[in-house]
Amino acid sequence: MLEEAGEEVLGSVLLKASCLPLSFLLVLPAVLLLLLGPPPASAAHEFTVYRMQQYELGGQPYGTRNAVLNTEARTVEADVLSRRCVMMRLMDFSYEQYQKALRQSAGAVVIILPQSMLSVPQDVIRQFMEREPEMLAMETIVPVYFAEEDDELLSIYEQTQAASASQGSASAAEVLLHTATANGFQMVTSGAQSKAISDWQITSVEGRLTGLGGEDLPTIVIVAHYDSFGVAPWLSHGADSNGSGVSVLLELARLFSRLYTYKRTHAGYNLLFFASGGGKFNYQGTKRWLEDNLDHTDSSLLQDNVAFVLCLDTLGRGNSLHLHVSKPPKEGTLQYAFLKELELVVASQFPEVKFSMVHKKINLAEDMLAWEHERFAIRRLPAFTVSHLESHRDGLRNSIMDVRSAAGARVNSQILTRNTRIIIEALTRVIYNLTGKGVPADLQVFTEQMVSKCEPAGSVLIQQEQMESVMDWLTSQPRAAQLVDKDSTFINTLEYYMSRYLKDVKQHHIKADKRDPEFVFYDQLKQVMNAYRVKPAIFDLLLALCIAAYLGIAYVAVQHFSLLYKLVRRVSFKSKQQ
Amino acid sequence: MTLFHFGNCFALAYFPYFITYKCSGLSEYNAFWRCVQAGATYLFVQLCKMLFLATFFPTWEGGAGAYDFIGEFMKATVDLADLVGLHLVMSRNAGKGEYKIMVAAMGWATAELIMSRCIPLWVGARGIEFDWKYIQMSIDSNISLVHYIAMAALVWMFTRYDLPKHYRLPLTFLLGISVYKAFFMESFVHIFLLGSWTALLVKAVITGLLSLSSLTLFVTLVHSN
Numbered sequence: 001m002l003e004e005a006g007e008e009v010l011g012s013v014l015l016k017a018s019c020l021p022l023s024f025l026l027v028l029p030a031v032l033l034l035l036l037g038p039p040p041a042s043a044a045h046e047f048t049v050y051r052m053q054q055y056e057l058g059g060q061p062y063g064t065r066n067a068v069l070n071t072e073a074r075t076v077e078a079d080v081l082s083r084r085c086v087m088m089r090l091m092d093f094s095y096e097q098y099q100k101a102l103r104q105s106a107g108a109v110v111i112i113l114p115q116s117m118l119s120v121p122q123d124v125i126r127q128f129m130e131r132e133p134e135m136l137a138m139e140t141i142v143p144v145y146f147a148e149e150d151d152e153l154l155s156i157y158e159q160t161q162a163a164s165a166s167q168g169s170a171s172a173a174e175v176l177l178h179t180a181t182a183n184g185f186q187m188v189t190s191g192a193q194s195k196a197i198s199d200w201q202i203t204s205v206e207g208r209l210t211g212l213g214g215e216d217l218p219t220i221v222i223v224a225h226y227d228s229f230g231v232a233p234w235l236s237h238g239a240d241s242n243g244s245g246v247s248v249l250l251e252l253a254r255l256f257s258r259l260y261t262y263k264r265t266h267a268g269y270n271l272l273f274f275a276s277g278g279g280k281f282n283y284q285g286t287k288r289w290l291e292d293n294l295d296h297t298d299s300s301l302l303q304d305n306v307a308f309v310l311c312l313d314t315l316g317r318g319n320s321l322h323l324h325v326s327k328p329p330k331e332g333t334l335q336y337a338f339l340k341e342l343e344l345v346v347a348s349q350f351p352e353v354k355f356s357m358v359h360k361k362i363n364l365a366e367d368m369l370a371w372e373h374e375r376f377a378i379r380r381l382p383a384f385t386v387s388h389l390e391s392h393r394d395g396l397r398n399s400i401m402d403v404r405s406a407a408g409a410r411v412n413s414q415i416l417t418r419n420t421r422i423i424i425e426a427l428t429r430v431i432y433n434l435t436g437k438g439v440p441a442d443l444q445v446f447t448e449q450m451v452s453k454c455e456p457a458g459s460v461l462i463q464q465e466q467m468e469s470v471m472d473w474l475t476s477q478p479r480a481a482q483l484v485d486k487d488s489t490f491i492n493t494l495e496y497y498m499s500r501y502l503k504d505v506k507q508h509h510i511k512a513d514k515r516d517p518e519f520v521f522y523d524q525l526k527q528v529m530n531a532y533r534v535k536p537a538i539f540d541l542l543l544a545l546c547i548a549a550y551l552g553i554a555y556v557a558v559q560h561f562s563l564l565y566k567l568v569r570r571v572s573f574k575s576k577q578q
Numbered sequence: 579m580t581l582f583h584f585g586n587c588f589a590l591a592y593f594p595y596f597i598t599y600k601c602s603g604l605s606e607y608n609a610f611w612r613c614v615q616a617g618a619t620y621l622f623v624q625l626c627k628m629l630f631l632a633t634f635f636p637t638w639e640g641g642a643g644a645y646d647f648i649g650e651f652m653k654a655t656v657d658l659a660d661l662v663g664l665h666l667v668m669s670r671n672a673g674k675g676e677y678k679i680m681v682a683a684m685g686w687a688t689a690e691l692i693m694s695r696c697i698p699l700w701v702g703a704r705g706i707e708f709d710w711k712y713i714q715m716s717i718d719s720n721i722s723l724v725h726y727i728a729m730a731a732l733v734w735m736f737t738r739y740d741l742p743k744h745y746r747l748p749l750t751f752l753l754g755i756s757v758y759k760a761f762f763m764e765s766f767v768h769i770f771l772l773g774s775w776t777a778l779l780v781k782a783v784i785t786g787l788l789s790l791s792s793l794t795l796f797v798t799l800v801h802s803n
Contacts, residue, residue: 044707186706532706540582543713547590554594554720558601565797568790572798 044185045152049110049529050234052144053136054194054522055482057281058367062136063231066143067194067524071107072534073185075157076100078164083107085187087157089149090114091124095131102140109144110187110529112157113235117403129395129402132231143189145529146232146400156185156531186532194524201509202278203486204285205495207502208301209256209273212266218307218334219270220431221381223286223372224249225279225313226479226494230400233480234526239404239411241397243474244316246275247467248420250497255424255446257501258460267431272301273502275494278481278510280398281519282368286375288510294379302381307334309383310427311372314397315419316411316471318388320354321346324370325384326362326377334430335382341426341435342386348441350422358390386423404475411475413468420462421446470497482521583712584703591695591716595688595723602680607673609681616667616685621693623663627656647765654761660686661753664733675734675800683730687723695719714778721778721785728789729756731796738799745799752795755788 053063074084076097081104088098089112101109114120135144147153163182211217224245228238237243253273259265278284293300315321323342329335339357346355362374369375370392376383389396396402404411421444428445429435446462477490484490486509499505512519599605604613635653667682695715703712735741736749755762763784767777 183708188706533708534706535708537580537582540580540586543586544582544589547586551589551593551597555597555601558597561601565793568793569797569801572794573801576798 044533045156045531047147047150047153047529047531049145049147049189049527050232051194051525051527052140052146052232053230054525055281056517056520058518059516060367061139064140064142064144065194066108066141067189067191067527069108069143069145069187069189069529071187073110073156073160073187073531075161075164077161080104081106085110087112087160089157090120090128093124093128095127095134098131098135099138102138102142106142108142108187111144111146112149112153113146113400114149117401118405125401126395129399132395132399135231145189145527146235147529153531159183160185183533184536186534188530188532189527190530191524191527194522197482197521197523199511200482200521201486201511202281202285202481203484203491204275204277204289204508204510205491205498205505206272206274206289206508207253207498207505209253209260209271209502211260211269211271212263213268216305217268217270218305219272219301220307220427221272221274221302221309221376221383222249222252223274223276223309223311223376225276225283225285225372226474227277227279227481227484228402228479229280229398230402230480232400232525233482234478235400236478236480237400237403237475238479239471239475240316240402241314242279242312243471243479244314244411244416244419245312246474246494247416247470248312248315248423249273249275250470251420251462251467252424252427253498253501254466255460255462259428265432269307269431270301273498275498276372277484278519279372281481283372283375284519285508285510286372289508290375290379290381292508306381308338309373309376309381310338310423311376311383311385312423313372313385313387314389314394315387316416318415319352320356320388320390321419321422322355322387322390323357323384324373324387324392325357325359326374328357328359329382329384333382335384338426338430339384341429342422344435344441345422345425345429349425349444350418353418353422360392386419388419404471411471413464413471416467416471417462417464420467424462482525581704583708584699587699587703587712587716590713591691591699591719594720595684595691598723599684602684604677604680604684607677609677609684612671612681613685613688615670616682617689617692619663619667620686620689623659624693627659630656630659650761650764651758654758657757657760660729661733661757664730665737668730668734668737679727679730679734682733683723683727686730687726690722690726691719711774714774717778718781721782724789725756725759725785728785728792729753731792732756735795735799741799742802745795748791748795752788752791759784759788 051064051067054065054067055062069085071083071085073087074081075087078084081101084106085108086101086106087110088101091114093111098109117125159182163178163184225242226246228236228241228243230236230238256271260267260271274286274289276283276285276289279286290302293302297303321342323339325335329339343355346353360370362369362377371385371387373383373385425445429439434443434445435441446460448461473493479490486507491507495505495507599613631653635649635656664682664686667685668678671678671681673681698715699712702709732749732753735745736753741749763777763781766772766780772780
């Protein structure tokens with residue numbers, strides 16, 4: 001196109017003034033082009049990459065510090081990795097090699113993830129999960145990227161691997177031949193350097209159901225943080241942590257909203273639902289929500305008569321349930337009653353579930369709080385967390401491997417429904433004081449017969465399909481705290497969903513302090529990476545030699561053209577004479 | 579790649595022209611401006627061709643990957659204008675036959691080289707991405723130099739008023755081949771799905787044969803009387 005246009009322009013000018021010095025016209029575009037910089041070439045392969053986390057929490061930096069990448073690719077097999085982009089596959093990822101690459105001052109690391117986690121063996125997933133927090137805690141100056149595997153990328157990886165492996169043990173001739181035939185790849189990201197996002201708002205959503213009878217009713221707070229966390233924000237779908245918690249919270253909201261519409265089942269407890277943001281960043285959303293409610297407002301449900309705070313975290317897998325407390329509840333309190341009801345429900349209705357209470361004191365010396373209930377416990381509110389995990393250190397809570405369906409670790413909607421049932425059975429028993437009224441322990445409240453008096457009856461049952469579709473919605477997008485802003489469709493949908501069942505639904509926004517920020521997020525988390533095919537400098541040198549030889553031959557041939565001329569003449573004359 | 583790579587491609591594309599110009603004795607005839615004039619004629623002829631194509635051959639919008647044989651053939655027919663252009667250049671120059679042929683061919687081929695290969699080389703060979711096609715493009719420019727010399731020689735012979743009758747048929751045949759060569763090559767590549775290197779080799783062989791036959795005809799014609 002360019003040349004044609006150029007020709008046309010040149011031609012038309014020529015028609016008008018053919019006497020203009022033509023050489024000038026020809027030289028001008030060349031000069032113009034010379035002044036322009038080197039052009040962006042079309043890339044051999046273009047793919048999306050997701051950058052490792054970059055954030056600061058309490059002044060402490062985490063993750064990688066860099067986003068710009070323009071280096072040649074190598075695999076870990078190569079001898080020299082310094083200032084190279086080291087490519088690794090998740091399938092043969094080892095933390096030692098990752099560390100080795102960073103120690104050798106590699107220019108960048110690109111980790112290639114398979115398209116579906118279903119094909120990854122469980123031990124690889126487990127191992128990677130355990131390493132994720134270490135990768136984030138390690139000081140990483142260079143950029144670390146994650147890419148999803150496709151055929152092109154795999155072929156690039158294999159070519160790079162072949163080149164890297166053959167580098168060490170080959171003769172000079174082999175290396176020369178190799179440079180002419182094999183390809184190197186220059187990895188280039190298109191984005192700019194990462195910088196801190198100023199004034200990022202973390203959004204939480206709250207809603208309530210008001211109890212029946214008077215002013216000073218006890219309040220039960222049900223909390224689940226909605227955000228997900230993993231080594232790369234764009235890849236953290238957080239199915240179990242904490243998509244399962246949110247879906248249980250939404251189901252509880254739906255069921256209680258049904259119960260609270262009937263006068264006979266309208267209990268004397270206020271229910272406050274809170275889907276908190278920033279949960280993976282030391283529960284920032286919860287912290288400020290508490291501060292705003294307890295310190296800055298005159299009237300709040302949280303200020304007086306909180307029965308207990310129930311936090312929901314990781315409830316989608318496994319056959320055990322744990323109630324995490326920071327202080328064992330005293331006899332006679334409502335929390336103690338709830339604990340007993342939970343034990344009772346599990347023992348009499350779900351004997352396959354292992355239930356236990358886990359007591360862990362709050363360690364204020366640590367950077368991170370273990371569970372969300374500790375935020376409430378610090379403010380002297382009775383609180384606990386229900387989870388199927390025994391320890392808060394479980395890698396599952398902070399992993400990109402926590403997807404809806406990975407090999408052997410699927411978030412099972414049956415288990416999710418069962419856990420919801422256990423929690424709501426225990427909650428209703430507390431709220432309506434069923435044990436005190438002599439209701440037998442093995443009586444399930446949320447069954448067809450029990451709710452048939454309500455209209456419409458089905459709506460007061462736990463709906464597995466609905467929970468599954470809520471889970472599908474939650475895991476269809478990465479919900480990392482850096483990606484969910486207050487206008488995002490996720491928050492809007494969440495708010496809409498909650499306002500269908502709850503009253504006074506509102507968003508709660510927090511911003512980090514300007515001078516001494518508790519958290520700082522960085523941008524450039526998703527980028528386009530180009531892999532350009534390149535050759536080493538020695539190849540150009542070799543090519544120059546070949547071209548020089550060719551030109552030499554051409555020179556000799558043109559010089560001795562008369563020989564060919566004479567030969568042709570002789571041959572043609574011979575044929576004519578015959 | 580690098581500027582060095584561009585230098586490589588540039589040397590491969592341009593130096594044979596320079597060598598030919600120097601060694602063929604054109605430089606001794608002070609033929610530079612004559613060559614430039616030939617180049618200007620090339621530009622003019624290309625412009626006319628483009629106007630003609632744009633008017634009578636609107637873009638063929640067939641399915642992707644399909645090859646429009648008839649359309650391409652008609653487009654190749656327009657290349658007959660090249661022959662007229664070459665004749666025009668040669669008829670304006672007075673001199674020996676070889677001299678006229680060389681001036682016309684050199685000017686013509688150099689103009690083509692500058693107009694159609696300079697910018698792609700500059701843009702492509704200097705980019706980050708390495709591709710063999712720039713080397714191939716440079717080699718191709720060498721082939722087209724030989725092609726245009728042969729073509730100019732054929733035109734010169736064809737337009738001689740003292741051309742013996744029995745020369746007319748082979749000359750027409752060769753001229754036809756030289757005009758439709760690009761079309762044949764493209765169809766060939768398309769039908770047999772040749773790789774770029776094989777296509778280049780085939781092109782070189784065809785051009786070599788064409789120019790050798792032209793040379794034979796030229797030699798017999800010049801030395802017969």
